[in-house]
Amino acid sequence: MTKVRVAQLSCGPEYSGVQKEIDEAAAAVDAEIFYPDINLADIRRGSNEFGLDVRSADLKLAIARGKALVEGRVEADAVFIATCFRCAEAAIVRNELRRYIHENSRLPVVSYSFTERTTAGTLLTRMEALTTIARRRALLAREVQEGTTLGVDSGSSTTKAVVMIDNEIAGTGWLPTTAVMKSAQDVIARALDEAGVKMADVEAIGTTGYGRFLVGKEIKADLIQEELTVNSKGAVYLADTQHGPSTVIDIGGMDNKAISVQDGIPGSFTMGGICAGASGRFLEMTAKRLGVDITELGPLAMKGTSGNVPMNSYCIVFGTQSLVNALAAGSTPEDVAAAACHSVAEQVFEQQLQEVDIKEPVIMVGGTSLIQGLVRAMGDLLQSTVVVPHHSQYIGAVGSALLASGFIKGE
Amino acid sequence: MAKVFIYPATSLILSDLVARFGHTPLSAAIQIRERIQTPGLDSPPLQITPEEPKKGLKYAAVEVPSGVRGRMSLYGPMIEEAEAAIIINDADYAFGCMGCARTNELIKFLVRSSDIPVLDLNYPKNEEEGEEFVAAIHAFLKRLEESR
Structure with missing residues (x-):
């Protein structure tokens, strides 16, 4: 099998000590990371033409490499954009570069912000998805x-x-x-x-x-x-939107996925999995605390108003504490259920959905899509009607x- | 002979000038090449491990990006060791450059706020400025030599 060539556009992975992890994740899915070969003059020109005036030379390098890929001066099968977590300048470049490549080429692209704690295991699913899109377009x-x-x-x-x-x-x-x-x-x-x-x-x-x-x-x-890739395909198949653009949101038990899909194939995607407060686990805990089955949480939340319950934290521990305090202060279980749904939806909206282009229809899938309160909260945040196809939990x-x-x- | 920290730390020209005057340049053993085939412009020759950003906590707090802290684990000790420093602002990439602007800001601040002689110059834009630039570096390095 030919190796999938993944172009890395990055700032900081070596000095963060994670370049080895990126290489290992790629090798695990039979892909190879390469750094588009360009010269110093290309950096100045590419960065100027792109129009984003950043200070970091490595971000200018990433921009110039992105332009070289889009303009076909360098060939690749997929693109991996990686910058340091907590760097505002890098976050702007990461997002704009991802959007630019997504809109101007057919290259699958994923962006990631790393810390020194990022491991190959964390990157594996993302890298696997990139190679799947590159290898299995026909499938x-x-x-x-x-x-x-x-x-x-x-x-x-x-x-x-x-x-x-x-x-x-x-x-x-x-x-x-x-x-x-x-x-x-x-x-x-x-x-x-x-x-x-x-x-x-x-x-x-x-x-x-x-x-x-x-x-x-x-x-x-x-x-x-x-x-x-599998969930994207399943989502557009069940929602009967196999052609054209769509956005798939899957809030899972351990991680969240937001995927920009074009004709059933993911173009760019993001995956979060660090915070339990932004996962289905938080809703499970809320249901347990309210003494209802998880299947009853959605209808309960639909009768409540999230704004009636002050949430001081997105954290699964302290967020739950806010809910407990609200119950003790006399809030209704309906309002508490709605607040929990809003908290999860808001986190996914703030942390994941900003990294993909939201294009309608927005399709929510996975077990959490059966929690109507969560779907409503997401729809409110996106100001869009969210589609939940039949068998969405499957x-x-x-x-x-x-x-x-x-x-x-x-x- | 003084230990002279140079910025950009990747400038071979500056490093060579310092050495020619008999001083010890504190710099990165990295050359900026015309063609870039590495992840960054100033990719380190050695494999940096996730331990380096942790060592960098001495210079920058945990909310500072890991790349900044990783770089500071290398350049921070050099700045501490330095007896003098030369800073060239807005240099051409070919002269020497460092990939992360936030690290650059921190490095220059730490150098300027330390109690050592510092030559702070802008990179020349024409021949006339070029001559003044070289002369200023020569004079600074000579003064360092004489003061010892």
């Missing part, structure tokens, strides 16, 4: 599921399986993730049972999610693919089953 272009296929999404909180037969969802299975393989086997059994087929009838299998490698190896999956499994069908005929 990602698939719009119709054919034959009998199985998709398994081994997530950090829940495990889902879907059996699809001739472009229809025939069976589903859903369980909280405990032991990764046991959970996968149980949901597969449920999905097969509901579809009325046996494992031997399945013509192709796809896996995604945190446990994709383990589960994929065990059940001999044809396709083992990260959730950024998005990874559906995307896997859809893409896996490409393997029946050996695509």
Whole structure:
């Protein structure tokens, strides 16, 4: 297999001690990082033409390299933009450069702000998605599921399986993730049972999610693919928006994904996963504290007003404390549920959605998309109607089953 | 013979001038090349580990970007060791440059606020300024030599 060539446009990774981690993440997905070769005169010219007057020479270098890629003077399969976390100048360049490349080329691009604590493991899914988009464009272009296929999404909180037969969802299975393989086997059994087929009838299998490698190896999956590309595909397939632009938001149990999609293929994306307060976990904790099932949190939040509860922190610990204080001060469970939903939506809006271009339709997927209060809060922040497709909680499994069908005929 | 910190620390010309006058240049052993094939303009020759940004906490707090702290772990001790310094502002990249503007600001501030002789010059824009520039550096280095 030819290595995917990922152009790195960066400022600071070497002096932060993380260049080795970036290289390792790329090597793990059979990609190679390279630094577009340009000369000193190109830096001055590229930076001037771009029009962003920054002070740091390495940011000027990144801009000039970005221009060289867009203008076709340097060839690459994908672009990785990385700058230091907490540098305002770099944040502006990172964002504008990502937008410029996304709008003016077909190169998949991901941006990331690192600290010295960034590891190859953190970067792996992002790097894997970049290489998937570069390598599997034909597969990602698939719009119709054919034959009998199985998709398994081994997530950090829940495990889902879907059996699809001739472009229809025939069976589903859903369980909280405990032991990764046991959970996968149980949901597969449920999905097969509901579809009325046996494992031997399945013509192709796809896996995604945190446990994709383990589960994929065990059940001999044809396709083992990260959730950024799989969920994008599943989202536009279920929302019936396979052509044109769209934005996919997936607030997961352990991380969030925001993906700018064009014709079903991610163009740029961001993934957050450091703060539990911006994840589904916060909503689980809120539901527990309110003494309701997580499925009841959404309808409860729809009856409340988030502004009635002062939230002093986004943190899962201190944010929960704010909710507890509000309850003690007489706030209603409805307002508290709405405040929790607003807090999660606001964090994702502030931290992730600023790094992708929001284009309608905005599609929310994953288990948290069933929490109506969260969807409403996100819609309010984006001032847009958020689409939640049917089976949205099975998005990874559906995307896997859809893409896996490409393997029946050996695509 | 004095230990002279130079800014930009990557300037081979400046480093060479200091050495010619018998002083010890405190600089980075990095050359800015016409073609850039490394992640940054002043990519370090050695692999820096995540420990360096932690050592840099001596010079910049944790809310300062890790790249600044990593650079300061190298240049901070040089500034502490320096007995004199030459700062060239707005130099041409080919003369020598350092990739991070925030680090540059901090380095120049630390040098200017330390109790050592500092020559602070702007990079020349024409031949006449060029002659004055070289003469000023010569005079500074000579004075350093004489004062010792």
